[in-house]
Amino acid sequence: MATADPERAGEPEQEQDVVKGRSPWRLGWERLRHDHVAMAAAVVIVLxxxxxxxxxxxxDLISHPPDTQYREIGLSPAGVPQPPDSTFWFGTDGVGRDVFVRVLYGTRISLLVGIASSFGAVVLGTVIGMLAGFYGGAVDTLLARALDVILSMPFLLFGVALAAVLGPSLWLVVGVIVFFTLAAVGRIVxxxxxxxxxxEYVEAARSLGASNRRIMFTEILPNVLAPVLVYASLLVPIAIIFSASLSFLGLGVPPGTPAWGVMLREAIDYYTVAPWLFAFPGGALLLTTLAFNLLGDGVRDALDPKASRLGRAG
Known part of the structure; x- marks a missing residue:
C-alpha cells in the first residue's frame, strides 16, 4: 500500500486552518475587493x-477665489455668463464667478454634511438601539416608542419648516438629518x-460575572456592526441629496455659499443661455450619490452574500 506524502497530506489541513482562521470581516473584505463595481465606486469617492x-x-494655483466676481472677463458684453474655456474650465455664473472652483468647494460641504450626519446618526442610533434591546422592559418600551414617533414625522416637511423658522444653517441641516435617520439605525440595532x-456566548459571559457594559461592547456590538455599516454607507447619499434639496430651496446654507444646491438654484435664471450652470454641479451631485450607493450595495453584498443571492434570485 502506497504511503501518503506527509508534506502533501498536511496541505489540506493547513488550507482548512487558514479558511477557519478568517474572520467574517476578513471574508467580507475579500468579497468586496473582488467586486469591481464597488472598487470603482470607492476610487471615485477617494477622488x-x-x-x-x-x-x-x-x-490658489489658478488664482480664482470662489467668491470673486470677474465681471470684465467672466461675463459677456451683454452680461451673460461665459461658457467653459481655458480660463474658466467650467464657465462662469451669473455674476462672473468661477464655476469650477465653486463646484470644488461645494464638494466640501456635501461630504461634510453626508459624513457628519451619518456618523452622528450611527452613533446615537446604535447606543439607543443597544440600550432598548439589551435591557428590554420599560426601557425598551420607552425608547422603541420614541423611535416610532420620530419615524412617523414627515422628514422633508419638518426639515423645511425648521430651516425656514431658524434660518439657513449648515449645522442645522446636519442636526435635522441626524434626528430623523437615527431612528432607522436604532430599530436595526x-x-x-x-x-x-x-x-449562548452572551449567557456564558454573564455567568462569568461580566458587567452589562462589557457584554454590550464586547459581545453584542461587534455582531451588530455589519448591518449598521451597510446602512451608514447608504445614508451618506441620502444626506447629501437632502442637503442639496434644502439649499436649492434657499434653506440649507446661507446665501452665496458655494454649495451644489445653491448653485443649481442660481442657475434657474440662465437655463436657456448657460446650461453648464446646471450640468456641472448637477453632474457632481449625481456622481457622488451614485458612487456612494454603488459602494453601499457592494458592502451589503460582501457582508451578507447569502441575502444578496436570494434577492437576485427573487
Missing part, C-alpha cells in the same frame, strides 16, 4: 474626497440586539 481637500490649493442577547 471626490481629494477634490474637497484640495479645493483651496486649486483655487434593537432587533439585532434582541436576538443576540439570548445567545
Amino acid at each position: 471626490i474626497g481629494l477634490a474637497a481637500l484640495l479645493a483651496g490649493v486649486v483655487s 434593537r432587533g439585532q440586539t434582541l436576538s443576540i442577547r439570548e445567545r
